[in-house]
Amino acid sequence: MTLIIEQLLNGLQLGVMLFLMAAGLTLVFGVMGLINLAHGSLYMVGAFACAAVATATGSFWLGVIASLAAAAAAGAIVELVVIRRLYSRDHLDQVLATFALILVFSEGTRWLFGSFPLFLDVPAAFSGPVTLPGGIEYSRYRLAIIAAGLLIAVGLYALITKTRLGIRIRAGESDREMIAALGVDISKLYTIVFALGAALAGFAGALVGAIQSVQVGMGEPVLILAFVVVVIGGIGSVKGAFVGALLVGMTDTLGRFLLPVFFGTFMDPSSATSVGSALASMSIYILMALVLVAKPSGLYGDAI
Amino acid sequence: MGLLKTFTAAATVLAIAGMASAEPVKVGMITTLSGGGAGLGIDVRDGFMLAVAQSGNSDIEVVIEDDQRKPEVAVQLADEMIQSEKVDVLTGIIWSNLAMAVVPAATAQNVFYLSPNAGPSALAGQGCHKNYFNVAWQNDNLHEAAGAYANSANYANSFIMAPNYPAGQDALTGYKRFYEGGLAGEVYTQLGQKDYASEIAQIRASGADSVYFFLPGGMGIAFMKQYAQSGVDIPLLGPAFSFDQGILQAVGEAALGVRNTSQWNKDLDNPANAAFVENFQAEYGRLPSLYASQGFDTANLLLSAMAAADVSDADAFRAALEAANFDSVRGDFAFGPNHHPIQNIYVREVIKEGDVFTNQIIATGLTNHSDAYAADCKM
Incomplete structure (x- = not known):
């Protein structure tokens, strides 16, 4: 029983991390109609900035601030220099150009930091396990990630529904030309949205970097999952990204755990593990396919 | 990407009368210098080039290319090196899947291949080759x-x-081949997986008395850090790949005290190793890794064969390679009948020396160990 609860927490934690990545991706697509493959690179930028500053100053928190600043700055610069020229192009051009950005970011990071992974540890205040009610031991840091992710989800909801910037973002999603005609500085709005999405990705990179590895190329596997989340949730919908992220997080974690157990009930252990793990790695894509069969534009997407 | 780097060893000594090898040897090194696994390729290259530079042998020319960890790139580079560059010897490949794509074709074209890392079972057993x-x-x-x-x-x-x-399945097969106890659990994770919360929960619930894991590169870093945070204190055991000099600093305290197995360590007590560790640090400003030691030994093996035979006389050159007449940084080194090493494999423990995390040998795991496939090799 405690194992199941621990796995549910793990699924939740993976889900909120994916949400931080997917929120920016889906916002950028919703507002600007842009497919940004370089989103994973901004995640990497956040992790490297956090690791570098945390190592130099000894403070994880300064590192997190640096990760937000560096990723937002990188996002803003990329938007001003490259992305801006792509809005009117078709999606294939956008994919090509942002793929080129992945290569530029990866080799640039290697040039700055070298080929060996950087060190980044969890802050002392959050290290070690904590005992939850019911005697479940769980990593304190993972709990903190869950809390931070949920807080940001609430904050993002408030930002989009309650503030003037949020109104503009929603207006930009429904009709770009019209809000420009109404006198809103649309290019500034685009830069802000892009930098916001980048900052969320950078924040995710810093948080996850502390328990995974900070190295070149760390962003791309997460990017693929984030795309799955966006597609499941409905392209352009932040609410969809949240629900999709939790679904993917739960499916992935529980699939990895339960499928081998399930096959173990009628197969010998070693083939059960290999069949189970093979199926588990497909589980989220099967989930995506099922969602698309039922709702072709995703759970919260606009009907096509 | 197609940038061709040619390193020529500095000619410090003119050809001395009586030196057997007057004929230059051209070496093609295909290794991973960009992307996720670049640290390994860079270490192999640096170890190899250190040995070449130290030898002062001007008869060796090394052409280095980056395979980007992609089999199709490695195959293309190998074709180019064999057909256009006319290399005599190929080396450098880190990953088993790339080696499987390149080695059989290269050796069939009468090029010698010296592997500084990958050792897939298919090339050790029935697929072994004299070159x-x-x-x-x-x-x-x-x-x-x-x-x-x-x-x-x-x-x-x-x-x-x-x-x-494949290498993951080989790893668990290898462990079970010698391990006599029972299994509390056997789990295959996704390649490239970075979140091990689910597996750690299973370890916690399994009642195991030890955890053996093979997770090279970033996967191992992620697992070690998460394991340390989880509060599970079952002892860990792994192969050297997850505790190598290049990644230990990124794991930090979480790796302290973990036992791991390796054929080499920087504290191995022999003169060749002491000189290697000192010179590598002086040249590159970092401690050498397992991979650097393998690159260094590969170059010294090649240099020893060059001193004994001309590369144009393939049979003599092959015999000179088989003799393995060089001072390995591992101490005693010999080839078995399938051209794979017979060597000691040690158990190391991760320690902290000053600010640097590194390994120290605490026991010998297997002595003069060959491999399980040698008997299937018919050369």
């Missing part, structure tokens, strides 16, 4: 030594874990 030499290990070796060590440490209930790909 293929592995200077590092057969893939299963370090895992076998870990299994043997688990017995001597009285582990009777291991939880074992590896990524779901």
Whole structure:
């Protein structure tokens, strides 16, 4: 029983991390109609900035601030220099150009930091396990990630529904030309949205970097999952990204755990593990396919 | 990307009368210098080039290319090196899947291949070739030594874990080949997986007395950090790949005290190794890794063969390679009948020296160990 609860927490934690990545991706697509493959690179930028500053100053928190600043700055610069020229192009051009950005970011990071992974540890205040009610031991840091992710989800909801910037973002999603005609500085709005999405990705990179590895190329596997989340949730919908992220997080974690157990009930252990793990790695894509069969534009997407 | 870098060893000594090798040898090095696994390729290259530079031998020319860890790129580079560059010897490949794509075709075209790292079982058994030499290990070796060590440490209930790909399956097979206890669990993870919360929960619930894991590179860093945070304190055991000099600093305190198996360590007590560790640090400003030691040994093996025979006389050159008449940084080194090493494999423990995390040898896992496939090799 405690194992199941621990796995549910793990699924939740993976889900909120994916949400931080997917929120920016889906916002950028919703507002600007842009497919940004370089989103994973901004995640990497956040992790490297956090690791570098945390190592130099000894403070994880300064590192997190640096990760937000560096990723937002990188996002803003990329938007001003490259992305801006792509809005009117078709999606294939956008994919090509942002793929080129992945290569530029990866080799640039290697040039700055070298080929060996950087060190980044969890802050002392959050290290070690904590005992939850019911005697479940769980990593304190993972709990903190869950809390931070949920807080940001609430904050993002408030930002989009309650503030003037949020109104503009929603207006930009429904009709770009019209809000420009109404006198809103649309290019500034685009830069802000892009930098916001980048900052969320950078924040995710810093948080996850502390328990995974900070190295070149760390962003791309997460990017693929984030795309799955966006597609499941409905392209352009932040609410969809949240629900999709939790679904993917739960499916992935529980699939990895339960499928081998399930096959173990009628197969010998070693083939059960290999069949189970093979199926588990497909589980989220099967989930995506099922969602698309039922709702072709995703759970919260606009009907096509 | 197609940038061609040609390194020519500095000619410090003119050809001295009586030196057997007057004929230059051209070496093609295909290794991973960009992307996720670049640290390994860079170490192999630096170790290799250090040995070449130290030899002062001007008859060796090394052409280095980056395979980007992609089999199709490696195959293309190998074709180019064999057909246009006319190399005599190929070396450098880190990953088993790339080696499988390149080595059989290269050796069939009468090029010598010296492997500084990858040792897939297919090339050690029935697929062995007279022109293929592995200077590092057969893939299963370090895992076998870990299994043997688990017995001597009285582990009777291991939880074992590896990524779901050929080298991962070989790893767990290798461990089980020597390990005599029972299994608390056997888990295959996704290749490239970075979140091990689910697996750690299973380890916690399994009641194991030891955890054996093979998670090279970033996967191992992520697992170690998460394991340290989880509060599970079952002892860990792994092959050297997850505790290498290049990644230990990124793992930090979480790796302290973990036992791992390796055929080399910087504290191995022999003159060749002491000089290697000192010179590598002086040249590159970092401690050498396992991979650097393998690159260094590969170059010295090649240089020893060049001193004994001309590369144009393939049979004599092959015999000179088989003799392995060089001072390995591992101490005693010999080739078995399938051209794979017969060597000791040690058990190391992660320690902290000043500010640097590194390894120290605490036991010998297997002595003069060959591999399980040698008997299938008919050369």
